[in-house]
Amino acid sequence: MRASPPAMRGAGPAERRFVVYVEGPRDRDVIDAWVRRASPSLARLLAPAWVILGGRQPARAALHLARAREALAGTRGLCVLDGDALAGPLASDAEGLELFTWRRRHIESYLLVPDAIARASRSRDARLRRLLDDELPRAGDEDALASFDAKGFLGRKGPLARFLGRPVAPGAIARAMRLDELHADVHALLEALAAGVGAQRPEVAVYVRPRGGV
Known part of the structure; x- marks a missing residue:
């Protein structure tokens, strides 16, 4: 059977x-x-x-x-x-x-767009942009972006959640992305x-x- x-x-x-x-x-x-x-x-x-x-x-x-x-x-x-x-x-x-x-x-590796993360976070704290600039690989560095632990960065215990006091859902970041940021x-x-x-x-x-x- x-x-x-x-x-x-x-x-x-x-x-x-x-x-x-x-x-x-x-x-x-x-x-x-x-x-x-x-x-x-x-x-x-x-x-x-x-x-x-x-x-x-x-x-x-x-x-x-x-x-x-x-x-x-x-x-x-x-x-x-x-x-x-x-x-x-x-x-x-x-x-x-x-x-x-x-x-x-990871699929989350394609969400590492500082402007989109900032929009999705709904935070006006200027320190957020400094955190993103310090933590994320530079745009265009494909090797670094490909290997970066995006799940960890965006996770509940990652740097972004620790700074904001809450995680930002990957879906929210994706929804905040413009077409030219894909x-x-x-x-x-x-x-x-x-x-x-x-x-x-x-x-x-x-x-x-x-x-x-x-």
Whole structure:
């Protein structure tokens, strides 16, 4: 008797033709905020597509998608993974699944924009900007930004929370970011998401990458 697929949070796989797999709710909230900033119409199309894996588990996404394709042929998926470890091997039945792995360490690594953090913090304390300048790698130093412990910095016990007396949610920072503050990797993900839904809805122009980006 074949085991049932692992339970995951999200709409039933047979109800859609494109599935976006993310490691956790925080990833979904951050990406959704970026999508809404770039294209509200894309955000609406993606609303039923999210599935939370509960960790960095591409093989679990492959299993879930395989079952979804049994119910609805042609279903495709995009699995978004942090870059802090090599992806595990995918099952042989991973047809239709694309992996998108961040080049930086965590998804939070793309939130290290001082102006956006300051806006999200809602603090008028001038010392906040000095803290951000002292603690964060310089903009453009991709190696330093890629390896920086963004989760620790933004966490409940990190320097930002200690200074403010409270943490600032990653989703709040993502919502505070302007389109021109999104990294090229984020724009690449937005393009992949737009392609995922656009293949089924070619008449909908959901996302156009701005010229000149970060």
